[in-house]
Amino acid sequence: MSRLLFLASTAFLLTACQQASAQKKDIERSIERGQALYVEYCESCHGVNMEGGQAPTMADDIWVYGGTDADIRRVIKEGLEEAGMPAFDDVIRAQNLDDLVTYIRSDVETFIPPTIDDVPSVQDQVKIEDWATDLDEPWAVHFIGDGTALVTEKSGKLWLVGNNSRMEIKGIPASVDKGQGGLLDVATDPDYAENRWVYLSFTHPDKNAPKTLMTKIVRGKILVGTVRADWTDEETLFQAQPKDYIETGYHFGSRITFDDAGHLFFGIGDRGKKEEAQDLTRPNGKIHRIMRDGSIPADNPFVGVEGAYPSIYSYGNRNPQGTIVHPKTGVIWETEHGPRGGDELNAIKSGVNYGWPKISYGINYNGTELTPYTALPGMEQPVSQWTPSIAVCGLDVYTGDLFPQWRGRLLAGALANQSVRLIDVEGETYRGESILIKDQGRVRDVTTGPDGAIYVALPRRIVRLTPKD
Template identity: 40%
Template structure:
């Protein structure tokens, strides 16, 4: 395990400097065990999402359009009945989650790039289906982003159920941030909340606003690539993939505006300024950001007894930085960041399994398990 002593520009800019140094005499980072990665399966080339069936088998989505069932580390033929996926740049077959009462109703939820609907190209769709043998059946479309676009970036697609049974999911700005993100009548650059059957909760923040998409929960996001529920507060936490700098962690709250593209901490990929400012009236600040960017992706809170030192803290996967980071959390604050493992490949997905271990989906490497080495 490689550790760094740099706390990041975000800690200083967001006013955490005093807090960081006040806890330095008794830090989690100084007492962490070493970790290693154990390979579970290396045959799945582009793992994007993973979930566990009650009998212990794992279902893993490959962005190229297939779902594999992993049993004791082995995979067989991909599942049948997978919807037609538009593999387009960052788009393809994305996340997978189970209904909280899966054992009773059998519903599996998928997000993917779909060509259904208006316009050429695709946009993010959310469906549910049931598993019959080795095939998906009983397909129901719950939500489909509009309009379609030929742009190959920023599909979002992360999903999570909260403790009350609501389904949250993200759709990125689809590469058209000045058109989509701040407009509540358009999809893109948003986090959404639905009931498990696809209906819109009556208390969603924009449900009674004329012209607004009733499913929207929060807006002003660029490309939320990770989402999880804080086990202490029950709040929705999301990682947001920024441009060249400005990756963020946000607490997604009802009706809040997180500023993109007018507020942000990154610059354009060509080096020119992008966001107009780092703060704006009526726009929320991230609770953490990275500059330079690590290309933040999947996140997961740790609750397992297998990692006593990590409990209730947040693990963050990084694509460009090819590492797994730990963010130490207290209430709604990030105290500090630490590299747990570096140079491990592009970490797309981070999930805690029912066996208490944390699993990583790494592009080109497959599925790996995080194991304390002492």
């Protein structure tokens, strides 16, 4: 009551000019409150500048669910469950909803995002140049020879990209570009020079219920002609049972990596069904291990456990977005998205439970507590974790010659934080990190090139990092 009464009783004392400036102050205050709510509840998905990320941009004034203030209020209140937009009915009161809408409608350029890290930077040691441009959301970059890489676009195309050339590979399996899903990772066999196998992960629709989706892994070969390139000899390596396909459009995983013993590892995110990350009869929320031909290693930890997926290697993994076997130590490094906070760096081991959603350093997107526990018996701690989330994505080990001082360090990309982290590890121990690049755009993938440069996939291009002289 106080606010309204105050406004009413003072209004007649003010001149028109004072009234206008009081109104302006009111709007400014409303924007400030809205902004605080946005930072707390929305930016992790919609981006620090509303540029989008896990969720669409709100800066373009294009509204799929209706563009009136009432429409926007309704979406925030009720959420869009299937699309992955949470309901905020319980946590944001009506007055605050208005502040939030006012803020969303206000000039977004005036908003300066809070800094979320005081990690040391080595940005002054690298030169950044464009290597490939005009790409549509490149998801993975994988070099197959000097100056030539395979590049996936989330929207469904696989490209052979050279310094000044590009050829589409026709005939790859159809993927579903929905939310975070689409054509995802590409990798080549450790013996690629002899056998030419190329591995893909993607969002696959069930043929009898095409709205339901799950991550699928295939391999095939690429026949390169003078004017076209074709995908041939396809084999399915991992496909979930139809009962485990899910309609949601997020948390698909799924980087592919290999160890020296002939195993292939890949992750599948929890698909928004967090309890299923603890359920061994489900493929989601897990790291899987298969042989390169898709067969199951006899010593996988849950082989013979009734109902369990025999490919499961570890569980309780929320949404793995980076996996790489360290060439020196053999440690299987994994980065995964936490909810709000609690992004993790894990060392993946056979049969181990990484705890999601029983333990986490994060909280729910709407600010409510997710779990009171950050640690419980029988559940593995992360090697390191990022709170607030940086939205880890893409992981490699630097193995080149151009930056000898960084050899053996992890290169971890980040979407929301728009950075590449250079992480110093020794065995399974975290020894600190620095920022290699920052604010060039959301980082989807990062890899060491055969020339020793570091290549980074950004929203529309791939950049090449070399030492600054």
